[in-house]
Amino acid sequence: MTAAGTGTHTGTRTGRQLLVLVIGAAAVATLPFILPPAQEAVAVRILIFALMGVAWNVMSGYGGMFSFGHAAYFGLGAYAGGYLIVRHGVSPWIGMAVGAALAAAFGVTTGFLAFRYRLKGAYFALATFAFAEMLHLLALSFEPIEAAAGLNVPLLQGSSWWMLQFPPGSPNYFWAILALTVLAVAATIALLRSKSGGYVIAIREDEQAASSLGIPVMRYKLLTVGVSAAMTAVAGAFYVQYYLYINPDLAFGSAVSIQAILPSVIGGIGTIWGPLIGAAVLGPLSDVTATLLRDPPAALAFLEGRSGLDVILYAALLIVIVLALPKGVYGALRSYFARGST
Amino acid sequence: MTRRAPLSLAARLAVAAAVVAVVLVLAYARSGSGIVVSQAVLTGLLLGGVYGLVAMGLTLIFGVLDIVNFAHGALMTVAMYGTVLLASHAGLDPYLTLLVTAPALFGIGMALQSGLINRTMGSSLANQLLLTLGIGLLIENVLLLSFGSEPRSVAVGYAAPLRAFGAVADLTRVIAFLGALGLAALLYLLLQRTRVGTAIRAVAANPDGAQLVGIDVRRMYVLTFALGTACAGAAGTLVAPFVTVEATTGELFNIIAFVVVVLGGMGNVVGALVGGLLIGLTEQLGGVLLPEQSPLLAVFVVFVLVLFLRPQGLFGRSS
Amino acid sequence: MTLLSVRGLSKSFRGVRALHDVSFDVADGRILGIIGPNGAGKTTLFAAVSGGVAADAGTVRFAGQDVTRWPDHRRARAGLVRTFQLMRPFGAMTVLDNVAVAAQVRASSRAAALAAPDAVLDRVGLARYRDQRSTELPAAELKRLELARALALRPRLLLLDEVLAGLVPAERGPVLDLLGTLRDEGITLVFVEHVMAAVMRLSDEVLVLDQGQVIAAGTPAEVTGDPRVVEAYLGDEAALASGDDGDDGNDGNDGNDDDADDEDPETPC
Ligand SMILES: Nc1ncnc2c1ncn2[C@@H]1O[C@H](COP(=O)(O)OP(=O)(O)OP(=O)(O)O)[C@@H](O)[C@H]1O
Ligand SMILES: [Mg+2]
Numbered sequence: 056m057t058a059a060g061t062g063t064h065t066g067t068r069t070g071r072q073l074l075v076l077v078i079g080a081a082a083v084a085t086l087p088f089i090l091p092p093a094q095e096a097v098a099v100r101i102l103i104f105a106l107m108g109v110a111w112n113v114m115s116g117y118g119g120m121f122s123f124g125h126a127a128y129f130g131l132g133a134y135a136g137g138y139l140i141v142r143h144g145v146s147p148w149i150g151m152a153v154g155a156a157l158a159a160a161f162g163v164t165t166g167f168l169a170f171r172y173r174l175k176g177a178y179f180a181l182a183t184f185a186f187a188e189m190l191h192l193l194a195l196s197f198e199p200i201e202a203a204a205g206l207n208v209p210l211l212q213g214s215s216w217w218m219l220q221f222p223p224g225s226p227n228y229f230w231a232i233l234a235l236t237v238l239a240v241a242a243t244i245a246l247l248r249s250k251s252g253g254y255v256i257a258i259r260e261d262e263q264a265a266s267s268l269g270i271p272v273m274r275y276k277l278l279t280v281g282v283s284a285a286m287t288a289v290a291g292a293f294y295v296q297y298y299l300y301i302n303p304d305l306a307f308g309s310a311v312s313i314q315a316i317l318p319s320v321i322g323g324i325g326t327i328w329g330p331l332i333g334a335a336v337l338g339p340l341s342d343v344t345a346t347l348l349r350d351p352p353a354a355l356a357f358l359e360g361r362s363g364l365d366v367i368l369y370a371a372l373l374i375v376i377v378l379a380l381p382k383g384v385y386g387a388l389r390s391y392f393a394r395g396s397t
Numbered sequence: 398m399t400r401r402a403p404l405s406l407a408a409r410l411a412v413a414a415a416v417v418a419v420v421l422v423l424a425y426a427r428s429g430s431g432i433v434v435s436q437a438v439l440t441g442l443l444l445g446g447v448y449g450l451v452a453m454g455l456t457l458i459f460g461v462l463d464i465v466n467f468a469h470g471a472l473m474t475v476a477m478y479g480t481v482l483l484a485s486h487a488g489l490d491p492y493l494t495l496l497v498t499a500p501a502l503f504g505i506g507m508a509l510q511s512g513l514i515n516r517t518m519g520s521s522l523a524n525q526l527l528l529t530l531g532i533g534l535l536i537e538n539v540l541l542l543s544f545g546s547e548p549r550s551v552a553v554g555y556a557a558p559l560r561a562f563g564a565v566a567d568l569t570r571v572i573a574f575l576g577a578l579g580l581a582a583l584l585y586l587l588l589q590r591t592r593v594g595t596a597i598r599a600v601a602a603n604p605d606g607a608q609l610v611g612i613d614v615r616r617m618y619v620l621t622f623a624l625g626t627a628c629a630g631a632a633g634t635l636v637a638p639f640v641t642v643e644a645t646t647g648e649l650f651n652i653i654a655f656v657v658v659v660l661g662g663m664g665n666v667v668g669a670l671v672g673g674l675l676i677g678l679t680e681q682l683g684g685v686l687l688p689e690q691s692p693l694l695a696v697f698v699v700f701v702l703v704l705f706l707r708p709q710g711l712f713g714r715s716s
Numbered sequence: 717m718t719l720l721s722v723r724g725l726s727k728s729f730r731g732v733r734a735l736h737d738v739s740f741d742v743a744d745g746r747i748l749g750i751i752g753p754n755g756a757g758k759t760t761l762f763a764a765v766s767g768g769v770a771a772d773a774g775t776v777r778f779a780g781q782d783v784t785r786w787p788d789h790r791r792a793r794a795g796l797v798r799t800f801q802l803m804r805p806f807g808a809m810t811v812l813d814n815v816a817v818a819a820q821v822r823a824s825s826r827a828a829a830l831a832a833p834d835a836v837l838d839r840v841g842l843a844r845y846r847d848q849r850s851t852e853l854p855a856a857e858l859k860r861l862e863l864a865r866a867l868a869l870r871p872r873l874l875l876l877d878e879v880l881a882g883l884v885p886a887e888r889g890p891v892l893d894l895l896g897t898l899r900d901e902g903i904t905l906v907f908v909e910h911v912m913a914a915v916m917r918l919s920d921e922v923l924v925l926d927q928g929q930v931i932a933a934g935t936p937a938e939v940t941g942d943p944r945v946v947e948a949y950l951g952d953e954a955a956l957a958s959g960d961d962g963d964d965g966n967d968g969n970d971g972n973d974d975d976a977d978d979e980d981p982e983t984p985c
Binding site: 115121123168169172174176177178180181182185186188189192193195196313316320324361362363364366367369370371373374377378381 | 465513516517520521522523524526527528530531532533534535537538539540541542545546644652655656659689690691693694697698700701704705706708
């Protein structure tokens with residue numbers, strides 16, 4: 056796990072991380088010139104995945120509050136963004152902001168209740184799950200915006216950054232989500248470097264000790280939840296805008312919560328780069344299996360036209376990682392090199 | 398802040414009964430029909446028995462291994478498909494398949510615990526949770542891949558509606574209820590009256606102490622997980638005749654079982670059974686009280702309230 | 717001037733009376749030693765005074781303010797700081813970061829926050845462990861880390877829970893000297909200690925707790941002569957009488973695993 060951003064030598068580390076981020080982002084930004092258009096959709100999905108993972112990591116990796124209900128925040132972002140554009144023609148950027156504010160408010164409110172009643176560990180995880188499921192069920196029957204049937208984002212003529220709509224295959228979508236993800240990572244790095252970051256880690260390590268040292272535990276836990284929820288909502292709002300459709304299952308289903316957890320777990324919980332690496336591993340899986348099944352080799356012919364293989368692969372991956380690399384891919388690499396260098 | 402003395406068990410049961418009575422009156426006021434209410438109560442209790450059995454398995458695993466098992470529902474689904482196959486292809490009576498599914502699931506549980514989960518004993522909550530989640534997803538999607546997304550069902554030749562207090566109950570639901578109660582009693586006896594049961598309870602109470610007196614703790618973990626999984630399996634077979642069997646059918650039972658386990662007190666086997674009945678009632682009466690909402694909403698509201706107000710469960714001592 | 721004033725403090729854990737009607741005052745700049753047999757309620761007293769545990773009854777006044785209803789983090793910021801008997805380092809952090817987190821709470825500027833931790837580490841003799849993970853520290857050093865974090869908060873009053881426990885006699889001298897310096901700098905000290913020689917040497921006054929109650933208070937000499945104290949300490953009589961350090965297995969006792977932290981969530985019924 057990364058040390059707090061409080062020490063004297065973390066300044067250089069922060070600088071290095073930001074440098075890696077900028078260089079990496081610049082390199083990734085050239086992908087649309089290299090990749091065939093079909094692969095670009097995969098790249099966008101990886102980045103949505105990554106953004107969710109980065110967000111989950113803030114609350115559950117650095118904050119130590121294991122969430123099994125990030126679907127709540129994702130769904131609020133998706134529905135806020137979707138509703139505003141479909142019914143009122145409001146720009147998705149504003150939708151993102153509104154969704155982020157809503158999700159943060161929801162996260163802070165439910166978080167306050169959960170912390171007030173001192174839920175921890177499994178109980179906390181189950182409570183987050185219950186809150187997400189409640190929103191899911193409410194969305195299935197919420198009349199005012201006919202949420203249950205799903206929202207279809209209308210297609211516009213031409214291309215507009217303000218409305219975040221471009222002709223099919225435009226690389227602009229890719230650059231937009233790349234920018235959002237990079238911002239989220241940068242925000243995480245900045246948070247960790249700040250005084251608040253030190254407090255957040257201290258609280259994760261020992262709440263009571265942190266409190267006895269003058270750190271207002273509740274406030275910083277809620278801050279962490281709020282930031283994480285807001286980032287997740289941005290991913291949700293972008294999702295609607297990109298796929299032009301949302302329904303209660305896609306927004307609030309428990310699969311969404313699992314998707315938010317996986318990148319960090321695979322890549323490395325509580326590390327800056329872990330969620331990005333995890334997303335890059337997971338994102339293409341469903342396309343690999345889809346390609347495999349569309350034209351299966353003889354040995355797998357019986358699988359033709361069946362679904363489920365992609366989830367089987369990432370479930371198996373999840374099991375292997377948990378058992379063999381409990382610190383995730385990046386976490387394991389880091390420990391390996393750390394041991395090598397001393 | 399002054400602390401009130403904890404209520405006795407009898408007082409708590411009385412409070413629970415009072416709450417149920419109030420809800421019944423409200424439901425009657427809301428629906429205006431006695432039959433609607435008694436139907437809800439009957440359906441709720443019958444299904445609640447099955448919830449209780451599923452939750453008993455889950456709570457046993459939680460109490461002894463300290464693991465939140467997200468694979469429980471998927472394992473239940475495995476048994477459902479087992480019953481579907483044996484009943485429709487081999488022509489067995491669905492209830493007879495219990496003799497195959499419960500032992501088979503016991504075996505699967507043993508394999509999972511000794512092969513995979515035992516390796517993460519004592520590691521972080523997140524790790525164990527994710528491992529069972531992975532196992533659950535894996536099983537569910539292997540089922541989806543093997544059987545496709547088309548729903549299956551099990552036909553029972555002698556299904557007939559039974560009547561009581563103006564309410565109607567399908568025979569299959571009554572059998573499931575009675576079967577669940579019977580198996581729950583069996584499990585209870587096993588835990589209370591046998592040497593193995595005593596050993597399991599010793600491990601639950603204090604693993605280190607159990608180790609000291611010569612109990613093979615790892616073996617008890619395996620046995621417990623297997624027993625819990627067999628409960629899920631038996632429940633799967635019992636409900637197969639009246640649910641549509643799909644790869645995800647067990648998920649809902651898993652979720653409800655979590656609620657029941659928390660309500661009854663994590664690790665409390667009897668609490669799980671009572672909690673199951675209460676949640677069955679909550680679900681059905683919630684449907685009467687809030688007809689335009691999913692009946693599950695009431696279940697989650699109760700869940701969150703219990704988490705906040707009595708995290709040790711209705712029947713748990715605060716420990 | 718009275719810096720800390722405790723009146724009628726009581727606390728029970730599910731029927732176990734850990735504190736009963738405890739009252740005492742500490743004047744600015746003084747050192748109060750607290751002794752008492754295992755389970756007497758000393759750690760609970762610190763928890764209640766520092767706000768980590770809500771007392772059932774009683775008041776705590778600090779620097780002229782009634783802080784009874786203040787949460788612990790607010791009391792800490794006001795300068796009322798405790799250490800833990802069982803060491804509670806922030807495991808994922810380096811030794812330096814452990815201290816830096818605390819320093820930031822009270823730092824007026826970033827520059828001050830960056831300079832303070834190293835100075836504190838120097839004082840407690842942890843400078844050479846600066847960049848190590850705190851979990852890698854030996855127990856004795858962890859004790860000093862507890863002290864270092866508390867000092868980084870620039871406290872007015874320090875509640876020290878068995879800082880000498882687990883130290884071999886040779887290691888105690890420097891810590892005791894440090895406590896003396898702290899007093900000279902104007903920090904008021906309240907410390908729990910089983911090492912009798914240290915209590916006798918350092919304290920201006922001594923408070924004796926037994927079964928949650930104050931059974932004696934006064935100067936070290938007065939307290940040692942008190943028959944009730946001798947009785948409460950029956951097993952440790954020798955240690956008291958000889959005034960030697962109570963090296964008889966009493967120190968280093970961390971027997972009370974649940975350091976008042978895992979109190980159950982308060983439930984309304
Ligand atoms: N969180 C808790 N829950 C229940 N009982 C507690 C808790 N904390 C303390 N106690 C009980 O309160 C009493 C006083 O404990 P405390 O830790 O304050 O004693 P102590 O004087 O610090 O003892 P020691 O010398 O062993 O450190 C003991 O009987 C202890 O078992
Ligand atoms: Mg103590």
